[in-house]
Amino acid sequence: MVGPSSIFKISRSSARQFDLLRWFAFTSLVCVVLFGSGSALLLGRALTRNTLERDAAVSAAFVESIMRAEETWVYFVDPKSAAAKEPLESFFKHVSRMPGVVRANVYSTDGTVLWSSDAALIGRRFLENHELQEALRGRIVVESGEVGDHKEEHIELSPGTGGSRFMEAYLPVRNAAGTEVIGVVEIYRLPENLFQAIDRDLRLVWMVIGCGAAMLYGALFGVVAYARKVMARQQEQLVEAEALAAIGAIASTVAHGLRNPLASIRSSAELARMEDDPERDQCLADIMRESDRLDGWVRDLLLQAREEAIAGGQADANRLVEASASDHAAVAERQGVHIDVRPGRVPPVRGNPGALRPALDNLVLNAIEAMPSGGDLILETMLAEGGKQVEIRVIDSGTGLPPALHKGLPRLFYSTKARGTGLGLVLTRRIVQGFGGSLRFDTGRGRGTSAIIALPVAA
Template sequence: MGFREWFGTEAKTIGIVQYDLLRWFSLVSVLIITLVALGLGFIASRFIVNESIQRDAALTAQFIQSLASTEIGTHHLPQHQMGEMLDPRADLVYANVTRSKRQVARREFLEHIENIARQPDTLLITIYAPDNVVIWSSNPALIGTKVIEDDQLNESFATKSRVFATYHDVVPEREEQKFPRPPKGFFIENYIPMLNASGDAVAMIEIYKEPSDLVARTQHGYILMWLATSAGGALIYLALYRIVRRASGILAAQQKQIMQNEAFVAMGEMSAAVAHSLRNPLASIRSSAELVQELAPPAFQRNVTDIISQVDRMSTWVRDLLTTASPSAATAEPVDPLAAIHGTLAAYQPQIRACQVDVELSLPDTAQPVVSQRVLLLQVLNSLVSNALEAMPKGGKLGIELSKGGDERTIAIIVSDTGNGMSDAQRKRLYQPFTTTKQGGLGVGLVMVKRIMERFGGSVDIHSKQHEGTRVELKLQLAG
């Protein structure tokens, strides 16, 4: 395996196991919020329905008990309760009340009950004696019958309190559910105990109602409740999604930075080994080549010159590796950007002439110093100008511009060329170490540029399009 291939393989092995936080949050949070919203919606809607039905049943019981109290007052029976008057079989028990007076009070009360039974939402009203015999019903066929098994009826007689039940279908086993008309759907059953003066339950009024208006209102409440629950769940999800998306972006950026740092650590270790292994041999080779150059005949001069050139090239690779992987503790200093630009152009004048490249400058007369190091800023500009010249081997235009940055504390150096540019795939791998499209290149030039710029609080932005050239914008912090 070659030198560069070894580096590329090593760099690819450095990384962190990816965890798609945003994807898993989206799936899990939607599931949890949906389940919670459905649960809350179901509980809340059931609570509203039960409360509404219970309230309606309680109001019905209060209304009937109010009618009973009114009839007792109308007939001047202060020592008695209407429950004592409802069973005709007990007319002779209460000797202090005449039979005719009891019958009149009972008849008038039952007329009120019958009026209630005629209401559209009432299915059936039945009155039971303590022995479970039907003493009156809006369905005459039930009068005189006896209910054998009715747990709710027995419970209401035993507890002397109202018992409430709901049904969605007629229960065949409930012999008292003989409705004059079948219910269309949901209906309720309400047992209302009628007490005597001693507080004992002496009669029980059973009312079956099909509260269509109440059902319509509860259905409307269902819709509002589900809409509110859905909207609340959606708002919670969107808010959490936005937070997690931002956190995921931050984690991805940090993860990317960690991967780059690990790659740079590997570069540092390898560059130290390369420098240790190659620096002295390269110096010996160059010295020997220079000695041979002085003694060799003209026919060998070109070959010796090539040897020296290639040795210098390898030395440059080693220096670039060391610069890229060096620790970021370098001390910043004020640097004149104009001097750095002119110094770079002066160093590359031979190559500029050889490539027949026209240089277009847009520079002010003076410029405020920037935060960097002179040697490192020169390396950045040298790398960019070298890349531009290599992209224009048959001529073109090299542009260098110095302008204000995005705010008052930054300045921008823009280097552009009219070379071949880069493809989309190449742009995506711009800052990957040891990745290059140049024949014999090492792939650390732009990595070095980015690392140096970030070291001093700056940034690098590259715009390139294939066959249209490349534009590199360096943003540096102003000194002072």
């Protein structure tokens, strides 16, 4: 049979086997970096391509305006005619003066170089020039690269000519009607200013995508970290509920056997009080009162174990503190603990006095036991900031809570006592939470512990 503590250990062991936050941090970082880098590369290439194509389109419009002004179409129809010589010279004079141009070629429709700034290329054909074939089909073609990376028809360009990167544009030339491609103008440029502008834009793209990726990763990491915390809390609550359900089954049997003897004790005390003896009457009255309190505590324990609601109502925090101090005065005195009650001016709180007393008694007894050599125990009430809650503080001068309880609330089955069950603080927390309150600790090694119950003010 698997007991509640076994369930708790199995659950925590399983949680340690898979660290959600660690795996998410690694996999999401890899995915965000890959996605961001890929996006930046694609956007960078698209930006570079669009900028160069836009610049080539401007050059094509410039060439076309020159052709319309000089009426150069005849050169492409009959390049050997004398009538074409003057327009030809004028045309290439304008082309050679375009910004950044270091070389130009003119091709006929069969791929022959009709004119070139390099006379050695005139009359040659380059059959493997795919860019030229695309341009002859009417499309502006742009290429770029580092100086020194050239094809067969390229000339060797030196960085000293104006830059380290070149731009090569194939510009289709159409007839006067604009219906047919009659040639191609190939222009080589070293537009260093254009490439510097592209580089600035690329840096901006990388910076924006980098910042966006970092913000996305941070947001996702924060969400998962919070989800992990919530899941861990819910898992502990689930384990606690399972364990308390098992305890509830046992408590039902124990309570059934315990409440019958309590009823007999109380009945015997009532019968004995019929005899006239004042001192004995006082002792019997104490027996009856404590029997009633024990019966109420067993009933509330059953309700908590079964997760049934305890009847609500209002409670006087000062009376709770004073009653608890009075009930435990003898125990505290035997242990050399001085109890100082400091009631404040506070309104009634939401809660059932019969249920809140065991919760407060647990804290008071724990505080007394934390001072085996004596000390000071302060029980005080005060209105919390905002006036919406009342705080009941149990402050001892003991050794402080162990590191296991420094952060967070007490865990089920965890106890620092040799024979402790770890149920006291858990049940205290559940009782307080049942009335919409909270339980927290302020502690440190060697400076005592403050157990603080915060309860909402009764409506």
